[in-house]
Amino acid sequence: MGSRYSLTFLTYFFYVVTFGSGSSLDEVKIQASLLPKMKREAQCADGVYQHGTITCCLCGIGQRLKEHCTAASSQDTQCERCEPGTYNSQANQDKSCKRCTSCSHVNVGLEVETNCTRGGDTKCRCKAYHYCIVPNNNGCTICSPCTWCGLGGVKVACNSSNDTVCNAKLEWRSYACTGVAFALFTLVVIALIWRNKKLKKSPRIIQSPATNESEREPFNKPVGDPMQYVPAVVEVLGWKTMKDVAHKSGMDAIVIENCELDHPNDAHERTRRLLTIWVERQGMGAMNTLVQILRNGNEYTAQKVMHILSNPV
Known part of the structure; x- marks a missing residue:
């Protein structure tokens, strides 16, 4: 009790010396009551927050609150x-951290620019030959492939935030293309007329269809995990055939285009990538489906794939 009176007296004496003798004891008590709060704020490096009637220190960047102070x-x-996989980028009193952003969503054209840390979120950027169509405060959310200008040429190159601007197509090129197309059409018509005259003069030979039914039986053999055959099948397909299979099975054109843009100078790698995505979507019966699609127009390649599936390494 005596020490509390002594502290009040000393505080009053200090305040009188500092601010003058006209101050009352109540004013001294008010100023003295502010000292603990000022001291607490000075001791908390990341600031303070109120928990009920208690002032507590905030948790720092990269941390979350486990228990309030007492x-x-x-x-x-x-x-x-x-x-x-989580982060907090500011001093906080949150019970949980925020989940890091992923740049690997399908068909959004993103890649990682800066990895996520405990103190900051992932920063995503557009892949090569893509530009941002949905930006955000931390990079980009969705990117789109850059426009290909073709023979007209590029006026302004594509960058991370704007699509390609193409030159206006020259009028003489349009006329030239039209003339070439008309000439080719005329030659085709003449060739067809000449062929029909030749057929009318020659006797018809009626050929019976092939009787080897085993070649046209549905291929429906259990082949196990279809992914194990991807490296070998890629060698016999080629990009043009794989692209045709993807179109016939209803795959999105943007997926096919992304494979082509990601590997513009490597036909083997873009074929392998597109086949891998196609197999993932088709599931366990992917290889049987592939054979059936190939047999409707590319029997030679279908036979090669059937040989691979029937003779696994």
Whole structure:
């Protein structure tokens, strides 16, 4: 009790010396009551927050709140580091950390520019030959493939935020293309007329269809995990055939185009990538489906694929 009176007296004496003898004891008490709060704020490096009637220290960047402080000390706030795959970029009193953004969503044309850390989110950017169509505060959300200008040429090159601007097509090129197309059409018509005259003069030979039914039986053999055959099948397909299979099975054109843009100078790699995506979507029966599609127009390649499936390495 005596020490409390002594502290009040000393505080009053200090205040009188500093601010003058005209101040009352109540004013001294008010100023003295502010001292603990000022001290707490100075002791908390990341700032403070109110928990009921208690002032507690905030958790720092890259941390989350585990337990609030107690009346005994504002500094006994219990904080934990954010788990891998999560972050907090500001001082906080949150019970959980935010989940890191993913740049690997399908068909959005993104790649990682800066990896996520406990103190900051992932930053995504557009892949090569793509530009951002849905930006955000931390990079981009969706990118689109750049426009290909063809023979007209590029006026302004594509960059991360704007699509390609193409030159206006020259009028003489349009006329030239029209003339060439008309000439080819005329030659085709003449060739067809000449062929029909030749057929009328020669006797017809009626040929019976092939009787080897085993070649046209549905191929429906259990082949196990279809992914194991991808490296060998890629060698016999080629990009043009694989692209045709993807179109016939209803695959999105943007997926096919992305494979082509990601590997513009490597036909083997873009064929392998497109076949892998196609097999993932078709499931366990992917190879049987592939054979059936090939047999409707490319029997030679279908036979090669059937040989691979029937004779696994």
